[in-house]
Amino acid sequence: MPEAQDHGTRRSMRIGLIGAGAVAPFHVRAASVLAGAELAAVCDIDESAARRAAHLAPGARVFTDHRRMLEDDAVDAVIVNTPHALHLPIAIEAAEAGKHVLVEKPMATSVEDCDRIAAACASAGVALTVGHIQHFLPDKTAAHALIASGELGAVQLVRDNRSTDYRPGTRSPWFFSREVAGGGALFNIGAHCLDRSLWFGGARASEISASVANRFGSPVETDGVLRLRLENGVGIAIAVVSDPPTRSDSLTVVCEQGVVEADPRAGTTVRIDGRTRVLHAPTEHDIQTGFTAQLADFLQVIDGGTPAVPLEHARHVVELILASYRSAETGTTSILGRVPA
Template sequence: MRIGLIGAGAVASFHITAASVLEGIELTAVCDIDEQAARRATVGTGVAVFTDHRRMLQAGLVDAVIVNTPHSLHLPIAEDAAAASVHVLVEKPMATSVADCDRLIAACRASGVALTVGHIQHFLPEKRAAARVIASGELGRVRMIRDNRSTDYRPGTRSAWFFSPEIAGGGALINIGGHCLDRSLWLGGGRAVEMLADTASRFGSPVETDGSMQLLLDNGVGVTISVISDPATRSDSMTIVCERGVIEVDPRRGTTVHIDGRTRTVHESGPDDIQDAFTAQLADFAAVVGGAAPTVPLAHARHVVELVLAAYRSAETGTAVSFAAVEVLA
């Protein structure tokens, strides 16, 4: 399968390395509106460089693309790829509105091309270790989850498009909070039925820099998520409270299980964990192209976008947002 990467931003190197190590996959093109960024990402690879994704699609060099662009561009680029009968792996969030998620899904289905969404949390070894413990039943049911993430949304600390509500769809919650929603829903084992959120915009930022979300899932699991910008102490941690013990997950330290005063490590983090996750994600995409079901269902990716938008409504109105039963897309 010949892969084209559209967008040579922060995680481009992980995608490029993944394509280089997987058998049956070849990176054949990289596209970025900044030609120098594309050339820096491809140095030593010999792949074709484009500054217009449409020209890349017309060149006949790719069978599939990874869309690694600013959020609002996910839909139009994916629609162009689908129209060219090219399979699509789109980075999270799937889109910046639920309607656009539905358009993206419909475009790929109409063209008969595969679609997956890059929710990398599902492939990180420390999160997978937690999922295995939960699935084993050793600790009983999950009862509640606390998810804490730090970030940095001071203007000037990241590309300008992250601070554009129109291009990014929001700030820290749609970006970093999307990861928290993804993993908390997955490990919590349900869909949200209620959301209460609050946001803060500091540093003169036009988008939110901080936020909190409290969710109730349809299986009774309570989830608390905090995303804090520029704290003195950086964090990326989940605490999963189960009936008979507690799982703690941190990509810097690994995954531990604590039962009745005793702790054991079920995953010790290593320097290759992030790259291994991107490689596993691309392998999953290749399997979906071959007819397998995706590790991350499209309905799940769509629900993450739905929840981020609900968080914004809740923060604006100061009230909880409830979700009625919905038809789940395959």
Template sequence: MRIGLIGAGAVAKYHVEAALALPGARFTAICDLDESAAARAAKDVEGVQFFTDYRALVESDDVDAVIVNTPHALHLPMAIDAARAGKHVLVEKPMATSLADCDLMQEETAAAGVKLAVGHIQHFLPDKVAARALLEQGELGEVVMIRDQRSTDYRPGTRPEWFFSRPIAGGGALINIGGHCLDRALWFGGAPAVEVSASVAQRFGVPVETDGTIALRLANGVGVTIAVVSDPPARSDLLAIVCERGVIEADPRVGTLVRVDGHTRVVRDPDAGDIQQAFTAQLADFLGVIDGDAPAVPLEHARHVVELVLASYESAAAQRSLQIPLRAEVPA
């Protein structure tokens, strides 16, 4: 499978290395408006075509599938153009910036007869995979509560300017970092959300939210609390999964730990190659989807993450909790 990458941003190097590592894939093309960024991402890779117009990449005869790694509002048009050119599509999270766009993306790829997958990397990170395996063993019983704490940085100059544009990014810290939290909360919680309550803060003089909290009630009764905070004294990425007979903590920098009846044990230690391992596993999953396998991240799950981000924004603006589902036409 010949892979083309659209967008040479921060995680582009992981996508490139994943394609180089898998025997069923070959990295053949990369596109970015900044040719130097594309060159850096594909450094030392032989036979790669470079493009500054993504439409030329998707029309290339040397590309079978594309990875869309671009600002959020561009996911839909790029996915549609790729699908109409007969290319399979892996689109980075969030799937899109509105539910209508999520639905249209699915309709267009299905009509074109190509496969679509959404890159929610949390499902492939080794610390989360270890936590999932521990849950499935049954030792801890059912999940009863989830707490998720994430730090980020939305100060001016800390990230590309498009992140601060609501029309392009779809929002701020919640659609970006909060999307990861919602994804893994739903995955470990084991059910869709039926109620959401959120609040946001807008600091540093930027036009999008920099901080936020989200509380979810899942259909199975599991309660979820999520906090995303910009520029705190200490960085955090801690997912706590509270079960009937113990608590799991997963943190990519600390590893996966479990505490049962007053005793803590390490399930998995972190490794310097964990992020690359996750991206390689994600691409392997995409190749499986192209071959007809079920995806690790169902499209309805990816759509629901977008739905909950939009509901969080609406809840914060209205200062009240909202029932799910939202109307499909609600924009970001």
């Protein structure tokens, strides 16, 4: 586990986790190892789920209504880990209550809602970060550090292959509600792929085209293929496939002088002129390391620092998902900046 980190003379930041879903334990454990932070409360409409998460943080209070948690002044900051459409109202209510906000990805289900969250936090004078965990996972940070060093020259192409499982019944029902989730596999899993591909590509997208499939009788897309052209000329290809014979989570970055592959299961390797070397060997703690680093980033933003994931980047991810839906519906390429977001 990562060592506790110090955040100066600031008193311990009392953190409230709103939403006790699958990644809740990672958020709770992150708070437990960071000096200057404590997981003070867990809120979920399912009290049993809230209690399971709170059990990992002795002394944490349990709520079933986030408004009650905010009114009781039980926390100084919140992590919004709820279904996507709830990010907007909960983040705004937290900001209006004077609480700092870390909202899980995707930031919101529309570009307008992203802007409303950012405006509410700015107006209230509270910190805001978006939980794009890919920026903190060890296999990705090792790859990004090598590319940033300049050893491989400029990035030319990015290929991102990701498997998932969007068969109805394999995940909570809200994932299959376009109103609540914003969409299907692309809004959920595709957001991770777009986030990290843009990060490695080094620029915003100028155009995107997409094809999607709705299988298993699902009301939302279960699979999707995206092709992007970035403003710096880098090309990106992303595939999200549901329930394939083999699982995949592979990011390949083609540079002038070599190729980097990052995979949380296999680690990170680079191949240069016929020779391969390992940049990061995976460990059982890698996911937790990422969540701990993400929370540490949130704490330093509260202290006045700059977020590792710019808000404009998080907003752009949402913009691109929506543009991909337009492309899939019309069979045309979406040109960014020419179509209302």
